[in-house]
Amino acid sequence: ATGMFDGVSYGQAILCEGIGTFILMLTIMGSAVDARCRGGFAGLAIGLVVVADIIVFGNITGAAINPARAFGPYLIDSLLGGPIAWSQYPIYLIGPIGGAVLAAFAYDFIGDPRNAEGSCSE
Template sequence: MKKPLAEFIGTFTLVLLGCGSAVIAGGDIGLTGISFAFGLALIGMAYGIGSVSGCHINPAVSLGAVAAGRMTIAEAIPYMIAQIAGAIAAALVLMMIATGKADYSVAENGLGQNGWGAGYLGEYNVAGAFIFEVVATFLFMVVILGATGAGAPSAMAGLAIGLTLVVIHLVGINVTGVSVNPARSIGPALFAGGTAIAQLWLFIVAPIIGAVAAGILFRTGLLDAE
């Protein structure tokens, strides 16, 4: 149970602090601050639980690791269950905290859910959203597999991965709010409901495609240093 518990805690932290930065502090820290909140949360967890579970805290990353041959699907399933559970728990806690403010409502202010189209941030269309999520997750997974591969300086892996998540957010928040992580999208969407649920498919499918594609490149040896 050590590894799933670590993944639960790690994903809980990422969603609570990342989405919480948007919901609670977004007006003060802006898109740059939100971007760093996600990245710094990941860096902290990478060093906090990395030695226990590898700190995937993302079902797409776990499936990418399977595609790369670094774990089996049987090992990945408990990871993914724990990650989704952690994200849902974090979204619930965030909603409980946010509703402590008199003028907050989930319907009006949201929970940092992902989306696209009319009324959502930069109002990008579904094609732009899908392409961004596939490509961003692919690049994210390349950094993860490269930074944790043979010969890479392991002490720097968490920093490299976390900073990559920061720059992905800096570029992509206006496009989709940035998922690159199905669990991060599932948690807030379940409580936000409506459009967030209707659009959730993209934030499950696109990150998985991107991560698995990167994993296959490493599995074939085209990118792997081994």
């Protein structure tokens, strides 16, 4: 299960999860969701961003970057009697949801996906 490492505050952990999810969501929006782009390299781009997020944020928060990724291990730990860190679970809700929402607004503003003219392949 994911968890904050020693010396990391609650606020720092939320910020790290938010930043990691923000970068991931921008990549998803730009490479897989935008109708102007071909999806040929979307999987590679998204996978590389996930790897980069894990390398950068793994030693800070465990790099869940997805509330479901944190919830599953927490639930299994609870059911099987393992160590339960439910007090840290809000980190994996607030950070990723906030980061994803901010990324969606930023992409809508910067990427202008409603503009049908232009293409990523041009």
